[in-house]
Amino acid sequence: MSKFFLKLSIFIVIILLFIPQSAGAETTQGMSEEIMQIKVRLLQMQIELLKIKLALLTETILIKPDVSVSETKKCAQLEISWGSVQGATGYRLYRDGNMIYEGKDRSFVDSGLVLGEKYRYVAYGLYRGEEGDPSEVQGITAPDVCPPKTPSLTLGRKPCGGQITVRWTSDLEEVVYQLFRGSKEVYSGSLSQFVDSGLTPGRTYEYEIRAGNRGGWSDFSDSVSAQASNVCAPSIPEVSSVVPETSGEGILSAELKSSPSNNIRVRPEGTNQSVMAIKVEATQSDITIVRLDLFFDSQVWRYLDKIKIQYGWRTVAEKEVNRDSFTRIGSEDIYRIRFADFQSLVKEGSSGTITVKVDAKEFEEEDLPYYLTVFLEDNSIRGVDGIGLSQYAPQNGGGKEGNFVRTFRIE
Incomplete structure (x- = not known):
């Protein structure tokens, strides 16, 4: 198409060149006027052709980015969260100046983003529908991989x-x-x-x-x-060999200790401050504790620098606290942190103490006190007995309203 318009433009220019500039003395005035009219029409045609060529070129330039964007996978997602605002009845979240969320939750999963693209987020507290002061603008780069497909x-x-x-x-x-x-x-x-x-x-x-x-x-x-399957029938006794008692299936139990007590004070910038202690006991077999899950009711990374796990008098695991340390559970503001890189032996017939300790961040006095709640769910503690079976504790009484809960205040 563009070659055709180019050839036609050249043809018009050649015609213009061969039309005489003056008709001479022999040319009548009427003929000169007619020639001039032809020249004007030809020039107008050339201008229109140039306009068409320019429009086609512009259209080609505009189409290319659209093709590029459509080929890019828009499958990245980011979980954006923000702190509570006193007196706010709701919140609004903006991405690059466009509102993407309004509601009472303090987190939002932003999906359908371009892989590796950087986005800017800002949140507002709402007071009777009016926006308060904005949060600091946060620039966050989307992951460079898509989330996995939903399993069946x-x-x-x-x-x-x-x-x-x-x-x-x-x-x-x-x-x-x-x-x-x-x-x-x-x-x-x-x-x-x-x-x-x-x-x-x-x-x-x-x-x-x-x-x-x-x-x-x-x-x-x-x-x-x-x-669930039915109860097993009793097996036929065997007298082929005697299995040592130490290789039997063990039982792991847990109990919340009274100290540290509820509502204990944690100092800003304080280190190694105990907030929870759990007594664990092994019966019928030695049991090695290999995993501990702790649950919090708020975004702990805003208030703590470290969480440490102590067994007896020895620190067996610790983690720097940041957003990636936690997994959000369900739709509520419940966050789990998992410690699975330690081994602590509880001997058969004996017990030990698991203590949870924290290092707090620095705070301005007007922001305090701040209350945090830590708790265990059922099966939060995992151990392995003498024959390699997994044993869990507590068997019951877990949950935020259960028997394994401690609230502490930072002030």
Whole structure:
């Protein structure tokens, strides 16, 4: 098309060149006027052709970025959170000047973003529908990978013993899976199946799962329900050999200690300040504690620098506190931090103490006091007994309103 317009323009220019500039003395005045009119029309045609060529060129330039954007994967997601504002009835969140959220929650998952793109966020507290002062503008770069696809679940009963086998489709990429029974997380890891045990035989349970990587979390799968297997019949006794008692299945129990007490004070910039202590006891076998999950009811990384786990008098694990240290559980402001890089032995028939200690950030006096609550859910403590089976504690009494809760204040 552009070659055609170019040839036509050259042809018009040639015609203009061969038309005489003057008709001479022999040329009548009428003929001169007619020639001039032809020249004017030809010049107008050339101008219109140039306009068309310019429009086509502009259109080509404008189309290229659109093609490029459409080929870019808009699958990145960011979880944006912000602190509470006293007296606010709600919040608004803006991305690059455009409002993307309004509501009472203090966090929002922004999805459909361009991989690796940098975005600017600012939040406002609302007072009777009017915006208060803005937060500081935060520039955040979206991850460079997409969240994984949503796994699909299949369930099957074990032959007996109050168990349900949960399997799910796996991803070839590096992915972690979160499996929930109802609203309670029962598994987190990279495997593609889990045997949920200790269930009430014949009772129906409901499960859902999601997958995550450094690009974010997938949607939750559709809920799938199954009935726990029946009680096992007693096995036929065998007298072939004697199994040492030390290799039997162990029992792990936990109890919240009275000290440190509830509502204990934590000093700003203070270090190694105890906020919770749990007594753990092993029976029928030695048990090695290998994992501890702690749950908080607020965004702890705003107030603490470190969380440490002490067994006896020795610090066995610690973590620098930041947003990436925590996993948000469900739709509420509940955040879990997991310690799984330690081993602490509890001898059969004896007990030990797990103490949770914190280092607090520096605060201005007008921002204090601030209250934080830490608690255990059921099965927050995982141990391995003498025959390699996993044992969990507490078996019951977990949760924010349960028996393993401590609130402490920073002031």
